[in-house]
Amino acid sequence: MEILVCVKRVPDTAENEIELNSAGNDIERDDLVYSVNEWDNYAVEEAIQIVDKVGGTVTVVTVGDEDADEVLRREMAMGAQNGILLNDEAFEDSDAMGIATLLKAAAEKGKYDLIMTGAQADAGYAAVGGMLAAMMDLPYASLVNMVEVGDGKLTVGREIEGGNQEINEIELPCVLSIQTGINEPRYVGIKGIRQVSGIEIPEFDAAGLGVDPATVGAAGAKTKRVDYFIPETGEGAEMLTGSTEEIIAKLIDIMKANGGLK
C-alpha cells in the first residue's frame, strides 16, 4: 500500500512555556523547541505498521521552510521511506484550506492508496484531513483510533463521545485523520536521524506544484489570525489560601456543603 502522511512541525508545548511576545501579536518563539505534531507522529507509526504488514511505502509530506526538514527526517528515521517538502514564501500564513490545497497538489503527484493526517495540530482546527478528502473526492474518517486493512477497503474505528468507538468500512483510496493512542510510536534515536541525514528530500514550490500562489498563503486565506492574547481570567476559581491545614479545613467545609461528605 502506498501511504502519504501529512505532518507538521509545531512548538512542543509539553517542553515549552508558551508566552506572548512583547508586541502581543505572536507567541515568543525564540526559545521554543519544535518537534513533529504529536498526532502526526501516531499517523506515521500507523502507516509504518500497515506497510510492515501488507507491504508498500510510506511518504511523509509537510508544508514549511527549511526548518521543517528536521521533522521529515525524524519521521523517515522512524521508517518512512520518502519525504516531500512543500516550501515557498507564498505558502506562509496559509489557512487550513490553503494547506489542504497544497497537500492535494502534492498527493496528486504520486499515486497513494491511503492518505493520513494527524487528527489536529497546534492550532486545533482538526480540518486539513477532512478538507483534503473533500478536495480529492475521497472518503474520509476523522479521529481514527483503529485501522484494519481489508481487500480494497479498510475497517476503521473512530473515537467518539462517551469513550465509544464507531466502526466504519471505508473504501480505498481514502483519507484518515489519526487520533493519539492508536498505537505506541517507536522511539527515534540520534543514530536513526543521522543515517537519513544524507537522503535527498524533493522540494516543491508553487510553480512546481502547479498551484496558483493567490489561492494559498496569506493571499488565499479566508480565515486569518489577527493576534494572540492571554484571555482575561474572568471569574475563575475561588483560590483557597492559607496554611495547608486551613486550606484543607476550608476544602472539607466546601465538600460537606455540596453533599460530597457524609
Added chain:
Amino acid sequence: MEPLIAPAQYTFLGIPTVLFSVLIPIVGIALFTYIMAKRIAPLTRARKDERFDAIPQRIWNVALIWLGQIRQPRYMMGGVLHILIFFGFLVLALRSMSLVVIGVIPDFALPGFGHDQMIGMIYNVAKDYAATIVFVACFVAAIRRGIFRPERYEVPARFGKDHTAEAVFVLCIIMTLMVSESLFEAALVAAQIQTGAHAHFLPPGSLPWFLQNSLLNTPMETLQTLHVAAYFIHDFTFFFFLCFLPLGKHFHVITSLFNVYFMRTRRGNIKPIEYGLSAEEMENLKSIGVKKLEDFTWKHILDFYTCADCGRCSDQCPANTVGRALSPRFISIKGREAVFNTYPLTGPILKSENLVGNVYDEDEIWSCTTCGACEEECPIGIEYIDKIVDMRRGLVDDGEVPQTLQKPMQALAKRGNAWGKMEKKRADWTKDIAEECPVKVVDGEESVNTLYFVDSISSFDDRMVDIAKSTAKLLQAAGENFGILGKAEKDSGNEVIRFGEEFLYQDLKNHNMEQIKESGAKRIVTADPHAFNALKNDYQLSIPVEHISSVVTRAVKAGKIKLKTITDATRVYTYHDPCYLGRHNGVYEDPREALNAIPGIRTVEMLKSGDRSFCCSGGGLMLFYEPHEEERMAVLRVKMAAKAGANVIVTACPFCLVNMEDAIKVAGYEGKIEALDLVELLDQHMVK
C-alpha cells in the same frame, strides 16, 4: 607385594580390568573434548571484547577473588562451605589425576609424591583430610540446599523450574567421589593391616581412616572387590562429572578461573557499542546493541557459562527485592539456556532469535537501575550492567522504548536536560545566593581554576537547586576559585548512555568536553555522583574530577571550613551511600568523614551500607519510568533507616534525595524522618 590386586592387574570374569582403566579415560576425555568444542563455538562467533590488557591486575583478581575466594564469606554459611569444597578440590585434583594413571600403572606416583617420600606423605595426609572436609561440606550443603532451602535459591515460576535437584545431584556426585576414593585407599590399608603388611598411614579422623577401621574384620575377598569397585566407581564418576560440568551450573568449576581473569578491571564505565570501531564506523552500523545471542561479547557468553546459580546478585539486587521483573541471576541462567538451546550438543546450530521477547522481556531490561550491587557481589566476576545496557541499545535502535521515556529523551536531545527546561535558565539558581555567594559563569571572559559541574537535576529541580546553592557556598568557604558553565552546560549523560542512547550521549559528552576545555579549568568538582561518574569514568577527562564530599573533607581537615556543634540531640543521622559515589567509584569514607566532622553528631549505619548500599531507584532515567513493582526501593530504604534508629537520612546525590523525600511521605514517616544532602547539612553547620 600388596595384599590386594590393583585395578591395573585385576581380572573380572576373565577380562583384565586394566581395559576399563584405559577405556574410561579415553571415552571420558573424548566426550569432554567434544562437549567443550561445542561450548566454545558460540564464544568464537560472539563479538570482540578487549580483555587482554591489565595483566598484573587480572592476576591480582585471580589471586584474590578466585584463589583467595574473598567474596565468598560475604554470605557466611554458603561461603564457608564453598571455600572448603573449593580448596578440597584443589588439593584433590592431583590425587584424582594420579588415580587415573594408577588404573594402568599400579605403583604410579607423581615425582616426589611416593608413599615414602616427604611431600607424598604430607600430601596424602592433606588429601585425606581434604576429602573428609569436602564430604562433610557437601553433606551439610546438600541438607541446607535440599531441606532448609534458603530463600534466595527459589526459582520464581516465570523463570522456569526449581534447580534444587541438580544442585543436590552434583553434591551427591562429589560425595561419591570422596567416598570411592577413600574406600579404594581404605580397603587396601585394611588388607595391609589384616595381613600384617606394611600399612599406609591414614590420618586419624579422616574419611579413609573411618572406612579402614570399619573394614578391619572384612574378609579379604570382599576387600578385594571393594578396592577394585571403588576404583572404577571413582574413575567412572570422575569422568562422568567432568563431562557433566559443561552441561549446567557446575560449568563454573571449569570456567570461573578464566571468568575471573577476564572480569572487568575498570569500574563505573560502560563498554563501547563494539570494540575497535571509530565513532563514525559505529554510526554507520546497520544494527547496534545486543539483539541476538551472538551480539554479546565472548566474555558475556563466558559469564553465562560461569554463573553458579548462587543467587547472591539477585539477593542484593534492589529491582528484584521490590518485585520488579528483573532478577540478575536469571539474566545469566536464561542466557545460558539460550546458548545451550541454540548450540545443541548434537545437531546443527540453530538460528538465534531476538533475545528480548523470547529470552528476556522488555520490562526486565528496563527494570535495572545500574546500581551495580549484583556485580559487586558476584564471587566469580559476572557482569550485568554492560549486558543490560547493550540490550537497551538494541531496543533503542529498534525504537522499542517505553512511551514515558520518549519525552525526556527528546528533551535531552533538544534542550540538554530531561525536563525540557530552557537552557538559559540553567544558572537561575545562582540568583538566590548572588549576594552571599556570587557564582561566576564561565563564558570565555572569566577564568577559573575549578569548574563546578552542576548537572541538570540540581540546576532545574525546585528542591534540588538547594544542593547547588550549598555546594557553591562550601566551595567558596573552602577558598576555591570556581565557576559554572551555566547555559553552556548540558546534561552529563550518565543516564543517557546507560539508557542505551549512545549517540545522544556522545553528543552531550562532546559538547561538555568542548565547554570544559574552553573554560580552562584545571579540575572539576560536582555534587552529583551521576555527573561525577560520567565525567570521571565515561568521559575520560584529562583533568581530575572530584565529588564535593572529598573537597569538603580536605577543607575541614585543613581548617578552612569550621563546623558548629549539632544543637538538637534527638537527631540521629545515617548516611546512605549513593551507588554512583560508592560502588561505582569507591568513595565511601570521605562523606562519612565529612559527616562525622560535625561536632556532636550521632550517626548510625544501616544494615545495608558501603558497597552493599541499597539503591534508591534514581539511576538509569528511573525518575521517568517505573516498572511494575510491589514496593518502591526508596520506601524500603527509608524503612531500613528507621530500623537503624535514624531520623535523618543524609545522602550525597540529588537523585537519592528526590527519591528519599518522596519515599518518606509514601512510607508515612513524614515529620518523623527527614532527608538531607550532605552539602546542605554541612552548609547549615558551617561557621560563617
Added chain:
Amino acid sequence: MATVYAFVAHSDGVLDDSAAELAAAAKKFTDAPVTAIVTGSGVDAAAAKAAELFPAVWKIDAAELAYPNAEVVRKALLNNLDAGAVVLMAHNTFGMDLAPGLAVKIGGAFVADVVDIEGADGDTLKVIRQEFGGVVSTHVTVDMSAGAVVTIRPGAVAPLEGAAGGAVEDKAAGDVSAKRKFIEVREPEAGDVDITKAEVLVSIGRGIEDQDNIELAHELAKAIGSQAEVACSRPIVDAKWMDASRQVGTSGKTVKPKVYLAMGISGSFQHMGGIKGGVIIAVNKNPNAPIFQVANVGIEADILEFIPELTEALGEL
C-alpha cells in the same frame, strides 16, 4: 449575508445541549432568522424540539441518515443548501468529521472550535479561538462572502433560552450514496466501576506523575467514603495506568458528581466537556493551569503532597 444554518445534533428525540448554544452563537453575529437542520431517520420529535429554539427548521428524514455518517450527511446537506450558506455546528466528534469537508464543498471559509463570537462586520465574522491547548487565545477573522462553516466549542457559549416557535419544513435527502459505511458502535469494555454514578470523583491527571502514585488517589477516595470513586484524564489512560472506563471527558465518560476533585489536571476542554455538574475543585501546582479558569474552587499545591494530607485530615474526622 447568506442564510445562516445551524446543524443540530440530537439523539432519541432529545436535542444535544449544543443546539441551544448554536442558537445563541448565531445571535451574536446576525439578527436574521437562523434555520436549524435536523437530519436522521424518524426525527419528528427532534425537529419539533429544534423548532422551539429556531425560527425555521429543515427536517431531512431518510433511512440512510439513521446513523450520522458524515459523508452521507454532507451529501444530504449539499443537496439542499444554497450557495454561500453559513453553517454552524458543534465542534464535537461528528462536527470534526463533517465540517471541514462541508466547507470545501460549499466553497466557503472554515473556522473551527470557536469559543466566542464577537460579531460580524459585513461579511467578516470575528471570532475568538484558542491555540496550544488553551494556553493562548486568538482573534480570528473569517471571510464569509462565499459562505462558511463554523464549529462552536460545546459549552463555550451560554445557551439561548426561550421559545422561537418555528416551522418544520421537510427536505429530501437526495442521492446520498457513500464510500464509507457505518458498521456499529462499540462500547468500551465495562470496567470494574461506574464513575458516572459516583457522587464524588477524585480525578487525576498528569500531575500524578507516576503509576505508583495512583494509590494515593484511591486512598483519598476511600477516606472520603463509599460515595467516592477515582477517575482520570486522558493522558492517564493513554499511559495505560488506568482503565479507559475511568476516563472523564469528551472521549471518555460524562459525569455528574456532586463534587469533582480535579487533581493535577490541567483542564483541557476535552476533559472539562465530560463534567456536567457539581462543584469542581482543582488542585494544581501550576497557578496558570487553565483548570483554574473553569473550576469553582482552586488550590495551588502539589497533589503528591496535598492528597496524602487531605486523606489524613479526612481520616481524623
